[in-house]
Amino acid sequence: MDHIEMPRDDIGAKLGMWVFIFTEILLFGGLFLVYAVMRHRYSADFHQASLQLNIFIGALNTVVLLISSMTVAMSVTAVQKKDNRKATILLCITLICAVIFLIDKYFEWGHKISMMLYPGTELMQSLKHGYILFFSLYFFMTGLHMLHLVIGAVILVIALTKIRMGLITDEHYVLLENGGLYWHLVDLIWIFLFPLLYLVT
Amino acid sequence: MNSEVQHITEYSLYGKVLVGLLVLTTFTILIPWLDLTAFTALIALVLASTKAGIVMTYFMHLKMEYILLKILVIMVLAIYISVILLTFSDYIFR
Numbered sequence: 001m002d003h004i005e006m007p008r009d010d011i012g013a014k015l016g017m018w019v020f021i022f023t024e025i026l027l028f029g030g031l032f033l034v035y036a037v038m039r040h041r042y043s044a045d046f047h048q049a050s051l052q053l054n055i056f057i058g059a060l061n062t063v064v065l066l067i068s069s070m071t072v073a074m075s076v077t078a079v080q081k082k083d084n085r086k087a088t089i090l091l092c093i094t095l096i097c098a099v100i101f102l103i104d105k106y107f108e109w110g111h112k113i114s115m116m117l118y119p120g121t122e123l124m125q126s127l128k129h130g131y132i133l134f135f136s137l138y139f140f141m142t143g144l145h146m147l148h149l150v151i152g153a154v155i156l157v158i159a160l161t162k163i164r165m166g167l168i169t170d171e172h173y174v175l176l177e178n179g180g181l182y183w184h185l186v187d188l189i190w191i192f193l194f195p196l197l198y199l200v201t
Numbered sequence: 202m203n204s205e206v207q208h209i210t211e212y213s214l215y216g217k218v219l220v221g222l223l224v225l226t227t228f229t230i231l232i233p234w235l236d237l238t239a240f241t242a243l244i245a246l247v248l249a250s251t252k253a254g255i256v257m258t259y260f261m262h263l264k265m266e267y268i269l270l271k272i273l274v275i276m277v278l279a280i281y282i283s284v285i286l287l288t289f290s291d292y293i294f295r
Contacts, residue, residue: 022277070219195245
């Protein structure tokens with residue numbers, strides 16, 4: 001049976017992803033706003049509390065995500081140029097970067113959790129109010145960001161599979177583009193999270 | 202509408218953008234050591250916004266997109282910044 005070409009709307013598909021990205025911007029934006037107000041109110045406590053965070057790992061994560069953003073953007077170019085091999089390699093690098101980020105986060109969170117420094121412990125409840133706020137915001141915002149990162153990675157795995165199966169081609173690659181857009185959003189959020197949480201003075 | 206004009210961005214452009222972003226990241230990390238107190242947060246935000254702008258323009262392909270999309274992005278950012286300004290203009294005077 002001949003393959004029937006369903007009507008497609010790639011421009012609509014991409015616009016839909018952008019509208020979703022707008023909602024995500026407002027979601028994280030709201031969290032940043034809460035952070036901004038609380039930081040203004042408890043600036044000394046926030047500064048003290050942020051000293052607990054490891055700037056090196058935070059910076060490493062920033063670099064890793066920036067590189068992954070570049071490779072996923074490059075993978076779109078590769079597909080456009082019919083270079084599936086390069087697209088596969090680039091997407092694999094992106095996914096490796098995602099794993100590196102998650103491993104870093106495992107060490108960061110693991111360290112804090114081993115020190116009983118997470119929401120709900122007796123230690124946390126005994127600390128100053130500003131401290132409690134900082135760590136609640138830290139865990140919630142980086143946790144929500146991590147969730148988005150995992151979702152983005154899953155989407156890119158699906159895109160990679162479809163490239164290997166020949167379902168994403170130089171004439172039909174909007175899924176990869178949208179996955180890339182979502183991944184860039186994950187990067188954007190971290191670009192703001194890093195200085196606001198780790199580099200407080 | 203399922204075929205648009207293909208804008209194929211060269212790999213090298215993406216490479217240059219990454220270098221620019223890494224330079225800005227380095228500045229972001231070094232800024233606290235300059236000890237500019239109150240201005241540190243402001244400069245950090247300016248740097249982060251610049252990086253975000255670069256990511257949106259080149260990685261997210263906005264530069265090559267149609268004008269409506271660019272307007273929508275600016276509109277959403279304007280809405281968000283308005284919310285920030287409104288919130289702070291209330292909070293600061295409490």
